[in-house]
Amino acid sequence: MKKVYTRPKTMKDVHFHYCPGCGHGIINRLLMEVIDEMGLRDTAICVAPAGCGMLVYNYFDIDTLESAHGRGAAVATGIKRVRPDNLVFSYQGDGDLAAIGTAEGFHAANRGEPITVIFVNNGVYGMTGGQMAPTTLTDQVTTTTPEGRDPIIAGHPVRICEVFSMLDGTTYLERVTVNKPSAVAKAKKAIKKAFQCQLDGKGFSLVEILSPCPTNWKMGPVESCRWIDDVMSKQFPIGVVKDIK
Amino acid sequence: MKKLMSGNAALGEAAILSGCMCYFGYPITPQNELTEYMAKRMTELGRVFIQSESEIAAINMVLGASVAGARAMTSSSSPGMSLKQEGISYLAADELPAVVVDMVRGGPGMGNISPAQSDYLQATRGGGHGDYKTIVLAPGSVQELTEVIPLAFDLADQYRNPVVILGDGMLGQMMEPVDFDNIVPPKAYPKDYILTGAKGRPSRMVRSLLFDTKEEEEHNWKLVRKYQRMEQKEVRYETFLIDDAEMVVVAYGIGARIAKGAIKRLRRENMKVGMVRPITAWPFPAAILQELAKTVHEFFVFEMSAGQMIEDVKLALAGKGHIHFYGRPGGVIPTPVELYRIIGRHYYTATRRKQQ
Amino acid sequence: MKGTISIDPERCKGCGLCIEFCPKKLIAISDRLNMKGYFVAAFTDGNECTGCATCAVMCPEVAIEVMRT
Numbered sequence: 001m002k003k004v005y006t007r008p009k010t011m012k013d014v015h016f017h018y019c020p021g022c023g024h025g026i027i028n029r030l031l032m033e034v035i036d037e038m039g040l041r042d043t044a045i046c047v048a049p050a051g052c053g054m055l056v057y058n059y060f061d062i063d064t065l066e067s068a069h070g071r072g073a074a075v076a077t078g079i080k081r082v083r084p085d086n087l088v089f090s091y092q093g094d095g096d097l098a099a100i101g102t103a104e105g106f107h108a109a110n111r112g113e114p115i116t117v118i119f120v121n122n123g124v125y126g127m128t129g130g131q132m133a134p135t136t137l138t139d140q141v142t143t144t145t146p147e148g149r150d151p152i153i154a155g156h157p158v159r160i161c162e163v164f165s166m167l168d169g170t171t172y173l174e175r176v177t178v179n180k181p182s183a184v185a186k187a188k189k190a191i192k193k194a195f196q197c198q199l200d201g202k203g204f205s206l207v208e209i210l211s212p213c214p215t216n217w218k219m220g221p222v223e224s225c226r227w228i229d230d231v232m233s234k235q236f237p238i239g240v241v242k243d244i245k
Numbered sequence: 246m247k248k249l250m251s252g253n254a255a256l257g258e259a260a261i262l263s264g265c266m267c268y269f270g271y272p273i274t275p276q277n278e279l280t281e282y283m284a285k286r287m288t289e290l291g292r293v294f295i296q297s298e299s300e301i302a303a304i305n306m307v308l309g310a311s312v313a314g315a316r317a318m319t320s321s322s323s324p325g326m327s328l329k330q331e332g333i334s335y336l337a338a339d340e341l342p343a344v345v346v347d348m349v350r351g352g353p354g355m356g357n358i359s360p361a362q363s364d365y366l367q368a369t370r371g372g373g374h375g376d377y378k379t380i381v382l383a384p385g386s387v388q389e390l391t392e393v394i395p396l397a398f399d400l401a402d403q404y405r406n407p408v409v410i411l412g413d414g415m416l417g418q419m420m421e422p423v424d425f426d427n428i429v430p431p432k433a434y435p436k437d438y439i440l441t442g443a444k445g446r447p448s449r450m451v452r453s454l455l456f457d458t459k460e461e462e463e464h465n466w467k468l469v470r471k472y473q474r475m476e477q478k479e480v481r482y483e484t485f486l487i488d489d490a491e492m493v494v495v496a497y498g499i500g501a502r503i504a505k506g507a508i509k510r511l512r513r514e515n516m517k518v519g520m521v522r523p524i525t526a527w528p529f530p531a532a533i534l535q536e537l538a539k540t541v542h543e544f545f546v547f548e549m550s551a552g553q554m555i556e557d558v559k560l561a562l563a564g565k566g567h568i569h570f571y572g573r574p575g576g577v578i579p580t581p582v583e584l585y586r587i588i589g590r591h592y593y594t595a596t597r598r599k600q601q
Numbered sequence: 602m603k604g605t606i607s608i609d610p611e612r613c614k615g616c617g618l619c620i621e622f623c624p625k626k627l628i629a630i631s632d633r634l635n636m637k638g639y640f641v642a643a644f645t646d647g648n649e650c651t652g653c654a655t656c657a658v659m660c661p662e663v664a665i666e667v668m669r670t
Binding site (some may be wrong): 021 | 604611612614615616617618621622638639652654655657658659660661662663665666667668669670
Binding site (some may be wrong): 041042043044045047048054057058061062063064065066067068071074075077079080081082083085087101104106107111112143231 | 265266269293295297298299301302303305306307309310311313314315317330332335440441442443444445448449450452453454459478557595
């Protein structure tokens, strides 16, 4: 018997704080698997957000910096300009990138900064208890849209990949999910491709990952995964949005 | 060989000679000449220049560049400085070096583009959240910028803390003869905390979230001890004609230039007025004022604001002496003659009071 | 038996994703309560496991190790 699957080497031996069935756990693991497989532990620098994903610095055995809420893309820009040979990526949630950090994300993308943004979209503000996010769906109930999101008052859900695809500075943008095994495999491929895009000096890459948040969606983990297929991915289509060779 | 340069340009050149590797800035009057100077010179030298999308982005780019090990600077003016406060709090919490330049203009709100001194409290108390301090240097001439800027970078590296340059629109845009002969190649400081990729060493995390309140308290006291060291070692000020002064003016930056002109006129009429000019607004030179208060009973605070530094003077004097105040907010620049008349009036009233 | 798995009971949060996605339905929630207060998933003993690692791929806690002959 040989071990064919175990914790990635670059993942610290620490228990996750995430809720049961949270997508962050899978995404964290995929990132460390990719870093292991591509041999990037020595060069990777991660910028962590504010939000559930902020504690990645406790899990990733690479150099990490905790950024102020939303500023990850600007901070990553500063790091990458000083250390162009390092792999610099930010890990940002939907509040971090699509609300408070939109200007910084948009302009890092527009400048074609050769960084990678891992954009975890779970349609809700997790850490603070389930408030509306820019990516919350119309009619979706959250703690600040108790009657369901009304676009007239609260605007429409934002498709970041599509918006960023209109900027000439962006090179590779793909939307994936982690709600079933085949999707997880595709998500891992996309992360690898995004990192390779950066290492090849091709420009700005972003992987948007639809991620289950059972606690704030008020569903079980398995039901959350199904909801991504049945509902969420209708608003946020899975697939490559931009891929400049 | 002295060259005629604007304060903004001289500041930029001084930063470059001090080893500034990254400059991030956003246009705002009255410091655009600095951003434009850096756009040209940094690019010429193959260093990093970005016109960022906002002052918020700029301070965060500084943070990124600093954590990656480079000397980084940003500049702005009052409204933009307000935007940077969050970033400055994070820099202090993360113990990262940075130089942040504020060319103060009339405020509050949009204000105007005229020189002012109304960001003193924001700079010295820290407009960001939490218990932190930044050394605040207040240069008073274009030549003094060439001393203050290398010092700022050194202090930032030495203490691993952001340093604020409290300038103003007049200092930035006036042109004076300046030479950079005093600037020496920058010292190398140990950088065992920066993020470079964890090759051959354990990985590092730089962060300021400390859920455990014991840990957070410890971290705070560690920072406080650092600030106490700054208070002990980094006070800087200049005195002018204080030996026989019966009234001591306290003014800084451009305010001190105006006050000097006023004092020269007062002296011609045998009014014994001198001046203490803080060069560090923080740590404030309280000790020299306390020393003077043993023999001097009249202090005259002059600021181009509605009254901010006066709080530090009051704290320093702790009830001793009589504090006069003249402030002009909104970007108004009194002339030395105007100030001479006002100080003279106060001096006369104070002398009359003593005689009674 | 071509494959087998081990689930770390202290990492497991009983989310049920491994149970849902195991192609042979070889995992089930047990009545073992761990230190965090979750009823943990357990590998039901059987010779059917192929070591496909689908459970480990879906596990958000990195709680599952997979062995294969």
